[in-house]
Amino acid sequence: MDSGADILMYGMGERAVVELADALNSGLDVADITFVDGTVYRTSDISSVVDYIELPSYESMKEDKLLYARSFYTQYCNTDAYSGKRLVEPYANKQYIVQNPPSKPLTVQEMDDVYALPYMRTYHPSYEETGGVPAIEEVKFSLISNRGCYGGCSFCALTFHQGRIMQTRSHESLIEEAKIITNDKDFKGYIHDVGGPTANFYHKACKKQEKYGACPNKQCLFPKPCENLIINHDDYLALLRKLRALPGIKKVFVRSGIRFDYMLYDKDDTFFRELCEYHVSGQLKVAPEHVADSVLSKMGKPENLVYKAFAKKYARINEKLGKKQYLVPYLMSSHPGSDLKAAIELAEHVRDIGYMPEQVQDFYPTPSTISTVMYYTGVDPRDMTKVYVPKNPHEKAMQRALIQYRNPDNYELVKEALLKAGRGDLIGFDEKCLIRPRKMAGVSGKTKQKNNMGSSEKGKARNKNQSGQSKKKTIRNVHKKK
Template sequence: MSFLPITKQECEQRGWPQPDFVLITGDGYIDHPSFGTAIISRILESRGFKVAILAQPDWNSKDDFMRFGKPRLGFLINAGNVDSMVNHYSVFKHKRRTDAYTPGGAIGKRPNRAVIVYSNRAREAYKDVPIVIGGIEASLRRLGHYDYWDDKVRKSILLDSKADILIYGMGERSIVEIAEALDSGIEAKDIGWIRGTCVKAKEIELDEESMLLPSFEEIVSDKKKYCESFAIQYGNNDFITGKRLIEPYGGDVYVVQNPPQEPLSTQELDDVYELSYEGTYHPVYEKDGGIPAIKEVEYSIVSSRGCFGGCSFCALTYHQGRQVRGRSKDSIVREGKKLIAQPGFKGYIHDVGGPTANFRGPACKKQLTKGVCSEKDCLYPSPCSQISVDHKEYLELLRSLRGLPGVKKVFIRSGIRFDYVMADQNDEFLRELCKYHVSGILKVAPEHVSERVLSYMRKPEKKIFEEFSKKYKRINEQLGLKQYLIPYLISSHPGSTLEDAIELALFLKENGFIPDQVQDFYPTPGTLSTCMYYTEMDPLTMKKVFVPKTMEEKKMQRALIHFNKPENRETVKAALIKARRPDLIGVLLGRTFKNQEGGPEKDSRPQKSQNQPIHRNTGKNKRSK
């Protein structure tokens, strides 16, 4: 095995007069299957194509984009594992101080709106070379979308980037079809039929398999039209039922979104994750201290894709889809053995999961032939009667991994959906989770407790979290273990008022929860919640939604969740007075509250591990659900 070439000289050493593709990315080059650049480049390599990697090029001129000479078939461009604007700015639009995907964690190595900037520079370098854009930034901006940083509706990134083809979702099938079409001599402008892609058109033909979306001009000027467009997109994201969507621009240009690609089968996923990855960053970065992002995934295993959880604030539905597919146990065990053989392995597999670890296959058998329900969720407001709830296969997988010689512990950090656990009549999974796969703390994501807010989030009602908490505590007591539960929470989500934030604060105090991870709602492209944030309407019902938008209220809601912090006292007081609940000042800001064992505690908690850093892959939201 060896890394793909990153210089012209390395291409020449391989005997390449020119590469077939130059893959441009906003991240440093990490050849690990948790990174899209690695997967796409290795997939193409396995099909016989020559791929060179141009990682974090100097975008101030076209020179660096000519490093390898003119690629034979095209440029492939992504912003990296994270949208470049999310990578650069916090929800309060403050510039971030580090970049986990850059050598040494340095900032400033990629531009804002990287896909657009890179594409325009590549076009400047070689006007006639096809440009294919993809990755999370392109995928979630594939049609007209609200942009939080500009606070306006922007065009499809396909138009702003002047690229030829946009790949959305998981791109393995699409990129191979595009590469083979280009290699056969078909011009990029004529490759308009491939699933999982968006293309430009000057003329369209509407048929029963196509739907015309409101025009870009309409969604800019009318928020109801924006909601209407989003609702259509939301309902056409399945490979079986999804139609071709057409978005007009000015009457003479159309962006055509072809139906989604079929998810990879178990065998295809196995093949993808067993390609010849180096498993780490390129050695050229050693002098800078390496790339921090590898730390969270170096000893982790991706076991599945897709999520049928359907949380409003998550873009997975729009990007990976609701149909879940899992790798085989044999393939995952083989990867486990490879991890054990690595020199730096110390006995701990950090994660075995996907967007949601305990989802390993389609939610029900019906999805395989009829697709996902377009007007019904699998788990919200309660688990569907047709859903298959079974942890046996995942348990067998975990048992096989922890039984490998050299493995001390197998953690699950990519998210346990607790309502799915509660829907399982057999407690065997939760028992083994507590006994073998938790190290003092289990982090789960109720996100809120207000029924109103939970309904907008499309999350399970509060009582399910309360029942899970009790069962988790009871099982740990039976096992003789002292382990704790920490909730992940979101403040200022659409629908959340100060009263809802106060309700959450009182719940946390009453139950002794001190969250060490609170995320203020971030309106990223492609989510149902972002549509609510921009339009102040629920696009699925067209009913009005309250949205906390002022910085004052957002800070108040966040402070209420961390009411115990001394620096938040004045903000909490102000929030309670504004909400006309001064009677609660002494309740929330007093020094005594109940712990999880039922007894009183003072300022600090005895379980120090609750304040440990969150372990997560910064490119994939590794939150227990």
């Protein structure tokens, strides 16, 4: 409403922009262009709007957060191009925003046509004077094979702009683009990625989607995979095989997110094996995001045991292949549902796998996600149950520090978090401890210095002569001092 626009487009926009241009070209007044899917318009008269759901008014939602949560969930359930209804949101002074259903997904041919347009394949020349865009190489030598995602992670807004129905390009279109890439003067033989929002979603989730769209009230993978879900990597694998066989190509990597649970559910290991053998460049990044099931359920992610099984299988396959390739998990702190107990569980996991994340994603509210609604309203809009939300910046800092507990700069925050959560047992000298006590009464300066280190330096600096008894006393002294 406050944009002042007559009409807005949402989603990927290719269909909407053409239909809108055609309508304007035919001489229609913009006020009469109310029929284009994938557009939103404002009006003071909804008498001619048909088949719609009226949402609570903007003003009433400003007063009542729970009403907003309900309204959001209605929108969430109407993001599908086949089943989504028209939505009407009333505003003061008898104004309305009307959101037409999303545009229909592009067919394979349409996707191929969009990607065959004469793109410049580089950044805008205006960047030249500031030295160009270093990341261009990664983008320039990557292929987009799909769009859309039926993963349904709560913190992702993709459902709203690309939808859950996969849209893919043909092998021919991708091979054609790969050939263009190989002729680029800067190409060194490496295709950096073949993917999209989720690399290994290269066909629709189920047969039903082709005719009726995605289920409004059911997720394809969460909490368990739907019985109609087609779990198969054959087509994607066939594409990767063709690409890596092209002249001039040394390696084809897959760096877009791999949905690890989907990969694990595939009874045929061929894709898993070939991915590890040919398409991983030393480390595979996956996104379990957390390990506490209480948080994972709020994130819309599978239970931790699924990730554990995946990690085990990944290690087993790589060992068989004789490859030393690591699994790098993306982890998120302070997501709604994560209290200090859950954050400590995550820190203990990081300890157990001997991993020191260089970067931690701290949950940050972004538009159009279930997680953001939880953050703002304190309820899960899917069932309206209360959710614990870490909002206080200090608590968020503690949760974040816990994941990087080995970083000496995080020492005080980690210590405070552990004591606050009643986990003083994780401060000490045992190899399971996250940090060591810093101020040691009655120990030499040299030992003191060693004891400031976290357990990552264990073995190097552990004071082997100290008895368990005296360790406990030291911890008690530290607690007393505090």
